[in-house]
Structures are given as structure tokens and as C-alpha cells.
Amino acid sequence: MSYERTIRGLGRPEQAWSTRAQATTDEMLTACADVFAAACRSRPSKKFPRDPTRSPRLLYGRGLGVDEAGGFVRALEHGLIVLAPDGGFQVPGARACSKNLHLVGRNEDHVALHTEVLVHITSYAELVLDHGWEESCLVFDPFVRGAALDLWGFARAADGPWWEGEITFASEAKARVDGPDGLRSLLASLLALSSDPATSASNNHLAKWREIVTLTRDRDINLLLVADGARWWYRVSRHGESALLSDPGS
Structure with missing residues (x-):
């Protein structure tokens, strides 16, 4: 299976995504990375000395898969997750979920996608939409x-x-x-x-x-x-x- 584009914003030519869901997911994640990096620069943490110059370049350490992108978009379309501008998110209908959920985070001097989060969301959405689970019975993270x-x-x-x-x-x-x-x-x-x-x-x-x-x-x-x-x-x-x-x- 092919995973396209490892890192955004390096100035090299980029091929088009294979699916609309990948393109949509990339657009949202890129916007989240920009807001997240700006927040790091404006409120740098002493634990992360590169925060004052953090770049919004977005790293896909394991690429971006067709399946996980499709499931992520589907979860958003059905209101199963609520996404904040900086990539933080919540699962409002779940029986319970962690209060510390983020799509992106720090990586060296730039921003990276948390590698398992999209397929985690995809799995939750499929349980609700395809397998008949009530959200009130599911705990996310x-x-x-x-x-x-x-x-x-x-x-x-x-x-x-x-x-x-x-x-x-x-x-x-x-x-x-x-x-x-x-x-x-x-x-x-x-x-x-x-x-x-x-x-x-x-x-x-x-x-x-x-x-x-x-x-x-x-x-x-x-x-x-x-x-x-x-x-x-x-x-x-x-x-x-x-x-x-x-x-x-x-």
C-alpha cells in the first residue's frame, strides 16, 4: 500500500492526492498545523526550546492513507468528533473520552501528525455507523x-x-x-x-x-x-x- 507525501512545505513539487478525502484531510491538518505552530511561537514552552521559531511544516511520518483519511472525513461529516483550529478534538457523544486529544503535535522544529489518531477515529466511526454501537456505550481513549x-x-x-x-x-x-x-x-x-x-x-x-x-x-x-x-x-x-x-x- 502506498502512502503519499511525507512532509509538507519543503518547496518541492507535490503530486495530487489519490482521493478527495485525502485532499480534504490534508487541507484540514495543514490548517491545524499552522494554528498550532503559531500558538507555540506566541506562547513558547520552556520544555520545548524550538517553540519560538516553530515552523508550520506538517510531517506525515507514516504518510496519509486512503482508508484513514476517508474514515476521518466520515466521522467529521456525521458530527462524531469536534475539531478545534489547533488540531485538538473531542468525541462529544462518547460515554467518556480523554480531554487531551490532538491530531498534531511538536516534532523537532516543525509539526507532525500523531500517527495513530486518524485510524483510531475511523474505527470509532465504523462502530457507530456500521456496527450499530450506541455512542453512550463506547469509551474513546x-x-x-x-x-x-x-x-x-x-x-x-x-x-x-x-x-x-x-x-x-x-x-x-x-x-x-x-x-x-x-x-x-x-x-x-x-x-x-x-x-x-x-x-x-x-x-x-x-x-x-x-x-x-x-x-x-x-x-x-x-x-x-x-x-x-x-x-x-x-x-x-x-x-x-x-x-x-x-x-x-x-
């Missing part, structure tokens, strides 16, 4: 201590604190299937840990696995692993002190 996965789905809307209730679904988003921190690498770790909980894995993968095991303490859950161009569904059940991943079609 769980922000309780120790949470490592990107989405939780509850069996029913909250009638008390949002974190109380039966979690029946979880999801993890990666920007790409392959490459550094890709979805395929995560899946390999989860399958290996499912087979042998003593398997060695990265701290990041172990944190996600431990959360999956915790979520299956009292019930089976559905697990969705997503990346640009990939939607991998699994059923996860308790297996002793561990958990067992299985293809829901098997």
Missing part, C-alpha cells in the same frame, strides 16, 4: 490509570460513573499493518502470549495483553485490531489465569 487499549465498549449505557458496567468489547489501533509498531507485530505478540503467557514481549505489548486478560476476568469479549486497510476481529475468552484468542468465525 480510556483514561483511567493503567488503561492501555484505545476503545472500550460497554453492554449498556451508564447509569452511574462511566467506568462502571460490563465491558464486552475492546479495540487497539495502529497506524499501519507493517513496519515499526505495526499491527502485525502486536498480533504476533498477543497470539504468542495467548499460547504461552510466559512469552517475552515488549512492555507496550505486555500492557495491552494484561488489560485484555483483566477484561476477560468475568466474561468473553470481542477484540478488534485496526490499522489503515485492516480490521481484524477476535473473540477472547478466559483461560485459567490467562486468555485465549480465537477467530470468531472458527
Whole structure:
């Protein structure tokens, strides 16, 4: 799969985007990068010495995919996310969401797209628009201590604190299937840990696995692993002190 244009504003010729959604997403992100960089210059942080001269050049470290751009635009069109001029955003209909959500951030002396955020939004939009989930049952970017996965789905809307209730679904988003921190690498770790909980894995993968095991303490859950161009569904059940991943079609 091809990901076009790594960095904007270098003065070199740029090819047209493949889809209207990519062009629209790029236009919005470029505008966000400009506002974000201007805010850094006007209110520089002592933690970031390059803020006073921060450029609005926008880095796509992993490119911009057709799938993630299309899902992002779709979420905006249906009012599932609200975007601020500097790239901050909220998910107003969700059962809960982090208050610290941003499409772009600092990178050296310029601005970069946060690599997983577009497909994270895409996954949320598909759950609501295509899979029948009520927003009141979905948590976007769980922000309780120790949470490592990107989405939780509850069996029913909250009638008390949002974190109380039966979690029946979880999801993890990666920007790409392959490459550094890709979805395929995560899946390999989860399958290996499912087979042998003593398997060695990265701290990041172990944190996600431990959360999956915790979520299956009292019930089976559905697990969705997503990346640009990939939607991998699994059923996860308790297996002793561990958990067992299985293809829901098997």
C-alpha cells in the first residue's frame, strides 16, 4: 500500500492526492498545523526550546492513507468528533473520552501528525455507523490509570460513573499493518502470549495483553485490531489465569 507525501512545505513539487478525502484531510491538518505552530511561537514552552521559531511544516511520518483519511472525513461529516483550529478534538457523544486529544503535535522544529489518531477515529466511526454501537456505550481513549487499549465498549449505557458496567468489547489501533509498531507485530505478540503467557514481549505489548486478560476476568469479549486497510476481529475468552484468542468465525 502506498502512502503519499511525507512532509509538507519543503518547496518541492507535490503530486495530487489519490482521493478527495485525502485532499480534504490534508487541507484540514495543514490548517491545524499552522494554528498550532503559531500558538507555540506566541506562547513558547520552556520544555520545548524550538517553540519560538516553530515552523508550520506538517510531517506525515507514516504518510496519509486512503482508508484513514476517508474514515476521518466520515466521522467529521456525521458530527462524531469536534475539531478545534489547533488540531485538538473531542468525541462529544462518547460515554467518556480523554480531554487531551490532538491530531498534531511538536516534532523537532516543525509539526507532525500523531500517527495513530486518524485510524483510531475511523474505527470509532465504523462502530457507530456500521456496527450499530450506541455512542453512550463506547469509551474513546480510556483514561483511567493503567488503561492501555484505545476503545472500550460497554453492554449498556451508564447509569452511574462511566467506568462502571460490563465491558464486552475492546479495540487497539495502529497506524499501519507493517513496519515499526505495526499491527502485525502486536498480533504476533498477543497470539504468542495467548499460547504461552510466559512469552517475552515488549512492555507496550505486555500492557495491552494484561488489560485484555483483566477484561476477560468475568466474561468473553470481542477484540478488534485496526490499522489503515485492516480490521481484524477476535473473540477472547478466559483461560485459567490467562486468555485465549480465537477467530470468531472458527
